[in-house]
Amino acid sequence: MLVNVITFAVIVLIIAAACTKLVIDKKKGRACSGCPHSRHGNKGFNCPGQ
Amino acid sequence: MRIALSGNPNSGKTTLFNAITGKIEHVGNWPGVTVAKKEGDLKKSLNQSGKKIRVVDLPGAYSLTPFTSEESITSDFVKNEKPDVIINIVDTANLSRSLFFTTQLLELGIPVVVALNKSDLLGKKGIAINSIELAEKLGCPVVEIAAISGKGLPELIEKVFAATGKGQLTPFRGIDLRGADRAAVEIDTLERFAFVDKLVRLIEGREFSSHKQTRQDAADRIVANKYLGIPIFAAVIYLVFSISQAYLGPLFADFLVDWIDNFYEYVEGLLGADVSPVLSSLLLDGIIGGVGAVMGFLPLIMVLFFLLALLEDSGYMARVAVVMDRYLKRVGLSGKSIIPMVIGTGCAIPGVMATRTIRDARQRRTTAMLTPFMPCGAKLPVIALFAGVFFSDAAWVGTSMYFMAILIIILGALIVQRITNEGPAKSYFILELPDYRMPSFRRALITMFSRAQAFIVRAATIILLCNAAVHMMQTFTWSFQVVEPGMEHTSILAGISSPFAFLFIPLGFGAWQLAAAAIAGFIAKENVVGTLAVVYGITNFIDTEEFVLVSGAGDVAAVMGLTSVAALAYLMFNLFTPPCFAAIGAMNAEMESKKWLWAGVSFQFGMGYTVAFVAYQVGTLLTTGSFGAGVIPGLIFVSVLAGIIVVLARNSEQRAKTDLKGAA
Numbered sequence: 001m002l003v004n005v006i007t008f009a010v011i012v013l014i015i016a017a018a019c020t021k022l023v024i025d026k027k028k029g030r031a032c033s034g035c036p037h038s039r040h041g042n043k044g045f046n047c048p049g050q
Numbered sequence: 051m052r053i054a055l056s057g058n059p060n061s062g063k064t065t066l067f068n069a070i071t072g073k074i075e076h077v078g079n080w081p082g083v084t085v086a087k088k089e090g091d092l093k094k095s096l097n098q099s100g101k102k103i104r105v106v107d108l109p110g111a112y113s114l115t116p117f118t119s120e121e122s123i124t125s126d127f128v129k130n131e132k133p134d135v136i137i138n139i140v141d142t143a144n145l146s147r148s149l150f151f152t153t154q155l156l157e158l159g160i161p162v163v164v165a166l167n168k169s170d171l172l173g174k175k176g177i178a179i180n181s182i183e184l185a186e187k188l189g190c191p192v193v194e195i196a197a198i199s200g201k202g203l204p205e206l207i208e209k210v211f212a213a214t215g216k217g218q219l220t221p222f223r224g225i226d227l228r229g230a231d232r233a234a235v236e237i238d239t240l241e242r243f244a245f246v247d248k249l250v251r252l253i254e255g256r257e258f259s260s261h262k263q264t265r266q267d268a269a270d271r272i273v274a275n276k277y278l279g280i281p282i283f284a285a286v287i288y289l290v291f292s293i294s295q296a297y298l299g300p301l302f303a304d305f306l307v308d309w310i311d312n313f314y315e316y317v318e319g320l321l322g323a324d325v326s327p328v329l330s331s332l333l334l335d336g337i338i339g340g341v342g343a344v345m346g347f348l349p350l351i352m353v354l355f356f357l358l359a360l361l362e363d364s365g366y367m368a369r370v371a372v373v374m375d376r377y378l379k380r381v382g383l384s385g386k387s388i389i390p391m392v393i394g395t396g397c398a399i400p401g402v403m404a405t406r407t408i409r410d411a412r413q414r415r416t417t418a419m420l421t422p423f424m425p426c427g428a429k430l431p432v433i434a435l436f437a438g439v440f441f442s443d444a445a446w447v448g449t450s451m452y453f454m455a456i457l458i459i460i461l462g463a464l465i466v467q468r469i470t471n472e473g474p475a476k477s478y479f480i481l482e483l484p485d486y487r488m489p490s491f492r493r494a495l496i497t498m499f500s501r502a503q504a505f506i507v508r509a510a511t512i513i514l515l516c517n518a519a520v521h522m523m524q525t526f527t528w529s530f531q532v533v534e535p536g537m538e539h540t541s542i543l544a545g546i547s548s549p550f551a552f553l554f555i556p557l558g559f560g561a562w563q564l565a566a567a568a569i570a571g572f573i574a575k576e577n578v579v580g581t582l583a584v585v586y587g588i589t590n591f592i593d594t595e596e597f598v599l600v601s602g603a604g605d606v607a608a609v610m611g612l613t614s615v616a617a618l619a620y621l622m623f624n625l626f627t628p629p630c631f632a633a634i635g636a637m638n639a640e641m642e643s644k645k646w647l648w649a650g651v652s653f654q655f656g657m658g659y660t661v662a663f664v665a666y667q668v669g670t671l672l673t674t675g676s677f678g679a680g681v682i683p684g685l686i687f688v689s690v691l692a693g694i695i696v697v698l699a700r701n702s703e704q705r706a707k708t709d710l711k712g713a714a
Contacts, residue, residue, distance in 0.1 A: 022511050
């Protein structure tokens with residue numbers, strides 16, 4: 001039983017970490033998570049986070 | 051305090067920016083790499099003030115009267131945001147052209163420090179510049195630097211601090227161009243050039259003969275030759291794919307896959323036999339197995355990007371743009387469209403963003419629509435997987451997909467040209483060819499690790515989440531019961547993907563597993579590999595025993611139930627249908643037209659389907675003597691697509707004729 005709870009918690013933790021990273025990148029204006037050259041805002045120069 | 055870096059395209063602004071901030075922004079040995087402003091803090095080793103100094107890298111511009119959107123970024127920033135100091139980067143090999151822009155910056159009243167970049171090459175090129183006299187004539191400090199090696203940077207920053215808060219002399223005062231008519235602008239331009247020419251004659255000495263052929267010229271005669279250019283490019287790309295996917299890449303991949311396998315076994319041992327099979331399978335097969343299958347291709351991608359970065363840095367890719375201009379011009383595009391396409395081989399998103407350097411709206415939108423056809427980093431694992439499983443020679447598959455993408459782009463541009471009823475491109479493509487140079491291993495390594503980081507982050511986020519979702523949907527039925535062994539077709543995943551699989555029968559891959567992988571690929575293309583690993587229960591696509599790309603290739607192919615021809619069709623479908631959602635978002639931002647966006651995405655779907663259909667049916671006919679399954683419905687569907695294009699093209703032609711009559 002305990003091993004199931006731990007395994008479930010590990011899976012939830014992994015998924016939550018992945019989701020958090022995606023949300024943070026989205027807030028930073030990264031269109032493609034992880035890609036350092038894919039930040040884009042408006043066509044003008046006021047790109048958020050750049 | 052803010053310092054703006056400004057200068058002509060390809061003068062080395064981003065190289066200087068990286069050198070003084072410690073950042074690793076993408077640099078390229080050709081104009082137009084930077085299309086948006088970038089910011090960073092001055093390195094502590096150069097900053098003696100103790101204050102926070104912000105450095106802003108601006109896109110290249112030839113003048114403060116902008117022609118393209120990225121030029122207007124520079125113009126707007128220096129005029130409206132009033133940085134404390136402007137570092138004007140001047141390419142010493144092109145002093146006349148660079149100083150034209152300098153004289154405009156000096157009129158703004160903001161302190162300017164001129165950085166004479168690439169000064170280490172002056173002796174080699176037989177150029178001598180009297181920088182002391184130049185500083186006197188311009189009325190601002192002038193520092194000789196070499197951003198690439200770091201020469202002169204402390205002195206440059208010292209001059210920047212000294213200039214802060216002071217005014218700026220103006221050696222040439224032009225007319226106020228706001229509201230000025232064309233004739234006045236022309237007069238101002240001529241007078242400014244005359245001033246710059248006089249100045250350059252005074253401070254620059256050159257030892258050259260105009261009819262003397264350099265080694266650079268001799269190389270260009272071969273590499274950019276009308277007939278030899280394309281075969282040389284094909285050979286170079288073949289070599290790149292050979293090294294990355296058949297030799298060096300798998301050599302490194304072996305170590306990584308071995309490590310992933312050990313990690314899988316370690317976690318399996320930790321879980322033991324008491325853990326729930328559903329949880330165990332989700333963690334081992336869904337998360338570790340799915341992500342591991344994608345990660346196994348990381349070394350192949352790293353080697354590929356390392357080699358592509360070397361090519362770009364050497365100046366070769368600028369020649370490719372010149373070679374391709376000849377063909378693209380005929381279909382309404384220009385060599386300028388090649389730059390986004392080359393950038394798109396890393397990731398389609400910055401590639402699409404780079405289209406903003408194209409002035410003509412139709413060309414820009416067409417390029418944004420066609421750039422995602424290039425095989426980006428996310429598509430490479432898919433190519434490597436299918437090349438390894440179904441074809442013994444991995445390198446030709448990658449190379450042919452690369453050139454297939456170029457052919458589709460040319461065909462696509464031709465179709466758009468007909469639909470929009472435009473003639474051949476009227477604008478000329480003028481590209482200042484950068485000198486060939488020994489590519490920097492350091493910069494190539496930075497590019498490689500930057501791409502690797504992106505790949506790992508994607509694998510650990512979007513790919514992981516998708517694989518977990520796919521695994522869950524495969525584990526449960528619609529009534530949330532665990533799927534019985536052998537009853538996988540009752541799973542949620544099979545239920546969702548089966549209708550799509552039906553549509554793919556004419557393309558040779560009517561299995562729901564393959565349909566599920568193709569659908570997951572629209573979220574991120576690496577998902578095709580991850581989903582196939584999850585649905586077929588394969589955790590290792592790369593051999594750990596031998597340096598063969600894919601382990602048990604025959605077994606994997608048998609499990610998928612595909613012929614080689616159907617596999618090629620499946621690969622083409624995944625490469626040439628719309629890119630991931632994020633790239634579609636970038637297309638939306640650059641096209642600035644919902645009509646163009648939807649037309650573009652529909653076109654990409656139609657193109658991917660048609661190419662896969664033709665590849666499967668023609669290939670099956672050639673290999674077996676008869677057509678494959680679903681040829682009639684497929685033919686009807688493809689004919690309808692072709693009919694729509696013909697009708698749109700005719701309507702456009704009719705409209706043009708009516709407009710012409712109306713005008714007459």
